[in-house]
Every structure is written in C-alpha cells, then in structure tokens.
Amino acid sequence: MNFKHLLPAVALAVAALGAHSQAQAQDKLTLQLKWVTQAQFAGYYVAKDKGFYKDVGLDVTIKAGGPDINPSQVIAGGGADVIVDWMPSALATREKGVAIVNIAQVFQTSGMQLTCRKDSGIKTPADFKGKTLGVWFFGNEYPFLSWMDKLGLKTTGGADGVKVLKQGFNVDPLLQKQADCISTMTYNEYWQLIDAGMKADQLLVFKYQDQGVATLEDGLYATEKSLADPKMAANLAKFVKASMKGWDYAVKNQAEAVKIVLKNDASGAQKEAHQARMMGEIAKLVGTGQTGKLDMKAYESTVATLMKGKSDPVITKKPAGATTDKVFMASLK
Amino acid sequence: MVRKGSASTWVAGVGFVALTALSAGILMQVHGSGPRAQETPALWLALAAWAALAVLALNRLALLQQPKPLRLLAPALLGAALLFVWEVGVVGWNVPRVLLPAPHAVAQALSTRWEVLWPDFLQTAIAVLAGFALGSGSGLAAALLCDRVDFLKRGLLPLAGLAGAVPIVGIAPIMVMWFGFDWHSKAAVAAVVTFFPMLVNTLAGLAASDTMHRDLMRTYAASHGVTLAKLRLPGALPFIFNALKINSTLALISAIVAEFFGSPIYGLGFRISAEVARMNVDVVWAAIALAALAGSLFYGLIALMERGLTFWHPSYRQ
Numbered sequence: 001m002n003f004k005h006l007l008p009a010v011a012l013a014v015a016a017l018g019a020h021s022q023a024q025a026q027d028k029l030t031l032q033l034k035w036v037t038q039a040q041f042a043g044y045y046v047a048k049d050k051g052f053y054k055d056v057g058l059d060v061t062i063k064a065g066g067p068d069i070n071p072s073q074v075i076a077g078g079g080a081d082v083i084v085d086w087m088p089s090a091l092a093t094r095e096k097g098v099a100i101v102n103i104a105q106v107f108q109t110s111g112m113q114l115t116c117r118k119d120s121g122i123k124t125p126a127d128f129k130g131k132t133l134g135v136w137f138f139g140n141e142y143p144f145l146s147w148m149d150k151l152g153l154k155t156t157g158g159a160d161g162v163k164v165l166k167q168g169f170n171v172d173p174l175l176q177k178q179a180d181c182i183s184t185m186t187y188n189e190y191w192q193l194i195d196a197g198m199k200a201d202q203l204l205v206f207k208y209q210d211q212g213v214a215t216l217e218d219g220l221y222a223t224e225k226s227l228a229d230p231k232m233a234a235n236l237a238k239f240v241k242a243s244m245k246g247w248d249y250a251v252k253n254q255a256e257a258v259k260i261v262l263k264n265d266a267s268g269a270q271k272e273a274h275q276a277r278m279m280g281e282i283a284k285l286v287g288t289g290q291t292g293k294l295d296m297k298a299y300e301s302t303v304a305t306l307m308k309g310k311s312d313p314v315i316t317k318k319p320a321g322a323t324t325d326k327v328f329m330a331s332l333k
Numbered sequence: 334m335v336r337k338g339s340a341s342t343w344v345a346g347v348g349f350v351a352l353t354a355l356s357a358g359i360l361m362q363v364h365g366s367g368p369r370a371q372e373t374p375a376l377w378l379a380l381a382a383w384a385a386l387a388v389l390a391l392n393r394l395a396l397l398q399q400p401k402p403l404r405l406l407a408p409a410l411l412g413a414a415l416l417f418v419w420e421v422g423v424v425g426w427n428v429p430r431v432l433l434p435a436p437h438a439v440a441q442a443l444s445t446r447w448e449v450l451w452p453d454f455l456q457t458a459i460a461v462l463a464g465f466a467l468g469s470g471s472g473l474a475a476a477l478l479c480d481r482v483d484f485l486k487r488g489l490l491p492l493a494g495l496a497g498a499v500p501i502v503g504i505a506p507i508m509v510m511w512f513g514f515d516w517h518s519k520a521a522v523a524a525v526v527t528f529f530p531m532l533v534n535t536l537a538g539l540a541a542s543d544t545m546h547r548d549l550m551r552t553y554a555a556s557h558g559v560t561l562a563k564l565r566l567p568g569a570l571p572f573i574f575n576a577l578k579i580n581s582t583l584a585l586i587s588a589i590v591a592e593f594f595g596s597p598i599y600g601l602g603f604r605i606s607a608e609v610a611r612m613n614v615d616v617v618w619a620a621i622a623l624a625a626l627a628g629s630l631f632y633g634l635i636a637l638m639e640r641g642l643t644f645w646h647p648s649y650r651q
Contacts, residue, residue: 070610072612073610073612076431092611092612093612096430096431096611096612096613097429097430097431098431098612135598137606137607137610138606138607138610139610139611141607155598156598157597163597164597164598165514165595165596165597165598166514166595166596166597166598166603166606166607167595168506168509168594168595172510173514173595176510178513178514179514
C-alpha cells in the first residue's frame with residue numbers, strides 16, 4: 001500500500017475536523033431587520049462590529065429589510081431565526097397561525113406620526129374630515145386604522161370620512177400636494193421633508209403617542225419552535241444580551257454608532273447627516289429604562305388599540321402566549 | 334352495430350356515475366375529521382381508481398366533436414378535475430393556509446369579501462380599458478405614420494423598442510408622481526406597455542400584403558389612402574388582432590402591478606398587496622381568480638371580434 005496516496009486524504013480529514021470544531025464555538029444566528037440598513041437598527045450593527053456577538057459565541061448574519069419584505073413572513077418561511085418587527089404586524093401574523101413570540105422590546109415609545117401641510121387647513125384631528133391622508137400598508141396601517149376608528153371617521157372617503165392613499169415609502173405625495181397629510185416616522189420621513197425644502201413652520205405634526213393610539217414598534221421576535229429547543233433558546237438569550245449591550249453603547253456613543261451603520265450600508269445610499277439625526281431620535285425611542293424589557297402595560301394598551309376597530313379589527317381575540325420574559329430574564333444573567 | 338353502440342353508451346354512463354360517486358366519497362373523507370390522507374390505504378386506492386377513471390373519461394370526451402357545445406365538455410371537466418386534485422391535496426395533506434388555500438376557502442373569501450372585491454375590480458377595469466385603448470390606438474396611429482414617412486420608420490422604431498423594454502416596476506412610481514394616485518397613472522402605465530406590441534404588429538401587417546395585389550392597386554391609380562383602406566389595412570387585421578390579444582392581458586397585468594406603487598385603498602393590485610401582507614392568502618387568491626377570469630373574458634371577446642372580422646383567413650378553415 002502506497003501511503004503517499006493516503007496523505008492528502010488524511011490532511012483533508014484533519015482540516016475538516018479542525019474547521020468543524022472551530023465552527024462549534026460560534027453558533028450561527030440570522031436576524032431579519034424591518035427596513036434597510038439605517039440608524040434605526042444601530043444596536044445590532046454596533047454589537048456585530050464591536051464583537052459583542054462574538055464574545056457570547058454567536059456568529060450573527062444581519063439581513064436588511066426593505067419594501068415588500070415583511071419580517072413576520074420571512075420567519076414564517078424559515079428565512080431567519082429572529083426578526084425585528086412591530087407588535088401589530090406580529091400579533092396579526094400570530095393570529096393567522098404563525099406562532100411568533102416577543103422576546104424583547106427595544107423601542108419603548110412610538111415614533112409614528114401624521115405630518116400635514118399647514119396650508120391644507122388642518123389644525124386638529126377633527127379637521128381630517130374630507131381630507132386625503134397617506135398611509136403605508138404592509139403591516140404599518142394598523143395604528144392609523146385604530147385612530148380613524150377612535151375619531152369616528154370612515155376610511156372609504158366621502159364628506160364625513162377621509163380619503164386614504166396607499167403611499168409609497170417616500171414623501172412625494174405631500175410635496176406634490178397629492179395628499180394633505182402623510183405618514184412619517186419621527187426619525188426618518190419627517191427629516192426627508194425638511195431636506196426636500198419644506199420648513200418646519202409649514203408642517204403640522206400629530207404624534208400617535210400623543211393621540212393615545214400608539215402601538216409598540218421595534219421589538220425582537222422568534223418562533224415558538226425555536227423557544228422550545230433549549231439550545232436555541234439559550235442562543236436567543238445570548239443574542240438579546242449582546243444586542244442590548246450594543247444598543248446601550250449606540251445610545252451613549254451616537255457618532256461612532258452612525259459611522260458603524262454607514263460602514264455596513266451596502267447600498268451606500270445613506271447620508272451621515274440624516275443618520276446622525278435618526279440616531280438622536282431613535283435614542284429617544286429606546287428610552288432610559290432597562291433596554292429591551294417589555295412593559296406589560298404598554299403591551300396591554302397595544303392589544304386594546306388593535307382590538308378596538310369595529311369594522312375591521314386587526315386582531316379578533318386577545319393573544320395568548322404572544323410574549324415571554326424568559327429570554328430577557330436569561331439575558332440578564 | 335346498434336347493439337355495440339348502446340353497450341358503449343351504457344359503459345360510459347356507468348363509468349361517469351362511478352367517477353362522480355368516487356369524487357364525492359373522497360371529498361367527504363378528506364373533509365371529515367378522520368385521519369390524514371397518508372394514513373389510510375383505502376383513500377390512496379380510491380384516489381388511484383379516481384385517477385384511472387378520470388383519464389379514461391377525458392380521453393373519451395375529447396373524441397366528441399359534434400354537436401359543437403360538447404367540445405367544451407373535455408376542457409371543462411379537466412378544469413374540474415384539477416380543482417378536485419387541488420382541494421384533495423391541500424385538505425388531505427394539511428397544507429398550511431398561508432402557503433396555499435384550498436379552492437373552497439378561495440370561493441368563501443370571494444363571496445364574503447365580494448362588496449370589497451367588486452369595487453376593486455371596477456377601479457382596475459377602468460384603468461385597464463383606458464390604458465388599452467390609449468396604448469393600442471396610439472400604437473396604430475404611430476404605425477400608420479411610420480408606414481407613410483420612411484424617415485420615421487427608420488428613426489422611431491428603435492426608440493419605440495426602448496419604450497417596450499421599460500420595466501413596469503420602473504415606470505409605475507414615475508407615472509404615480511406625474512398623474513397622481515388614481516386610475517390615471519395606472520392607465521398611463523398600461524398605455525406605455527401596450528404601445529410597442531401594437532406598433533410592431535401593425536407595421537408587420539401593413540407589409541404583409543401581396544406584391545401582386547399592391548401592383549394591381551397601382552394599375553387602378555389608387556392613392557395611398559385608398560390602397561390602405563381597401564387592401565393593406567384589411568390584410569393587416571390578423572396582425573392587429575394578434576397585438577390586441579397580447580395587449581389585453583398585458584394591460585391587465587401592468588395595471589395591477591402599477592397599483593402596487595401607490596393607489597387609493599381600492600383596486601385589485603392594492604387588494605393583493607395589502608392582503609398578502611396581512612397573510613389573508615385566500616383573499617389574495619380570490620382577487621387573482623377575479624383578475625384571471627376578467628382577463629380571459631377580455632381575451633375571448635377580442636378573439637370573437639377577430640373571428641367576425643377576419644373570417645376569410647386560412648387559419649379558420651376546418
């Protein structure tokens with residue numbers, strides 16, 4: 001037997017073993033974001049770049065979202081292990097049979113608002129009657145529908161209702177006067193309006209938080225199946241721990257966080273000034289309390305808002321088992 | 334000979350009854366609370382028997398040519414058979430509703446959401462018809478112009494080719510910005526998309542007239558207009574109808590896709606995008622079924638008109 005022939009095979013086997021054992025040290029995890037790479041997700045990019053995930057033994061792949069990407073559908077299809085999503089969309093998906101559970105709540109307050117042109121004559125929400133309002137869909141329409149229901153305004157148009165437009169993810173309808181008001185986030189689209197040339201005194205802003213119809217936004221969700229697997233549940237706890245560490249760091253070191261986000265932006269479309277403003281606004285939403293803890297009062301308020309719609313409620317029955325504090329508690333250890 | 338005929342009719346009759354009974358039985362078993370399809374060998378046997386009977390029946394039916402209405406029997410039964418397989422497969426194998434809903438769920442969604450789906454359909458239909466008329470009309474006019482003016486034929490045709498290659502998802506947001514959120518922008522998109530097929534087909538049709546026939550017109554001292562009206566346009570009709578049939582489905586597709594990019598909260602495209610995000614996949618399929626039905630009817634209408642106006646064409650000979 002010629003041992004020379006065996007040598008490459010042996011070398012290959014040893015290398016494979018070595019690679020395998022190295023892979024064992026870092027467990028893979030995929031995170032699906034709700035939107036494109038921007039400061040809204042700074043905590044996760046900071047955690048990856050500063051090695052917080054590596055420190056807890058995780059190899060995290062961050063998938064950016066975008067238009068037409070619904071994170072709840074991605075996790076339902078097995079495309080991610082953990083997602084960033086808004087609670088209304090997650091609860092609606094849960095009711096449709098996809099068993100996702102909230103494992104951490106990053107944003108404590110809502111950044112959603114309706115921005116109106118002052119020259120449309122609107123001064124208070126009562127003036128919405130007969131006006132044209134732009135709303136995003138794809139899971140972002142639920143807070144708006146609850147608000148209109150609360151105000152008693154039909155969304156089908158007419159003299160005592162409002163005309164609703166499904167707006168795209170830009171601010172042109174307001175600039176071109178195709179709509180009297182459009183949906184904006186405090187940290188993104190509002191500033192796009194300012195950058196496009198509108199002055200703050202030409203705009204009137206109605207924050208959902210002030211109107212009492214706010215719902216919980218960016219939170220982390222995983223499937224019941226993942227949580228039932230002890231190894232996966234442990235990994236999720238480590239993920240939450242490292243991510244919240246990333247968020248704390250990002251809030252305290254905003255300039256550095258912005259640079260990290262820009263470095264990770266594959267499209268190159270984001271501008272530093274815009275991201276810096278976004279980081280400042282996002283820090284306000286993350287709040288000063290314990291980062292990642294789900295406030296059950298806020299959860300109950302969100303559920304109540306979603307169930308209130310008479311004609312088209314977002315969810316028809318109170319969710320059971322939609323949240324868990326096990327992962328968050330494990331992450332504190 | 335008479336006995337042989339009546340025996341085969343008896344066999345056909347018995348076979349058809351057996352097929353219907355078997356189908357009903359399988360459906361009841363699958364919809365009942367019994368074990369899943371894989372777990373009962375009896376169900377597998379029944380499905381195998383059903384498949385054999387169905388193939389035999391369709392083979393026999395396909396031979397029926399007279400009287401004329403019976404020709405529709407084979408395709409109709411094939412469609413019903415496919416729906417049956419879909420229903421049994423989805424219900425029997427517990428396919429998740431968000432992946433593929435069963436036909437009965439789609440029919441249910443169609444009936445419960447009809448007050449919403451019908452206005453959606455009307456909104457899209459206005460855009461489709463307006464865009465179809467505008468696009469086809471301007472395509473026809475441009476072709477007549479190109480035919481008359483040689484410089485245009487050599488210059489405009491390649492540019493029109495560019496227009497034909499523009500992706501719908503690219504021009505839709507631009508049209509929304511130019512023409513607003515209502516049906517006008519969707520009609521504009523449909524018009525842009527249907528312009529090129531019409532232009533190209535009409536030009537090909539106008540060039541298709543026989544050289545001998547055109548020479549004959551010249552000997553009659555017929556002007557360009559008379560030759561066009563009496564010889565070349567009628568000869569181009571098969572090509573024009575070809576383009577109209579293509580455009581009928583293209584206009585529907587482009588109007589629905591354009592509605593994804595900004596619309597009021599009604600319209601088939603809006604309904605599909607909003608409901609798919611809410612995971613109401615049965616409503617999505619109901620909207621799709623409605624669009625497919627409308628598209629087929631539109632196509633069929635144009636095909637009927639074609640039959641009436643181009644009856645002389647060799648393709649209609651038996």
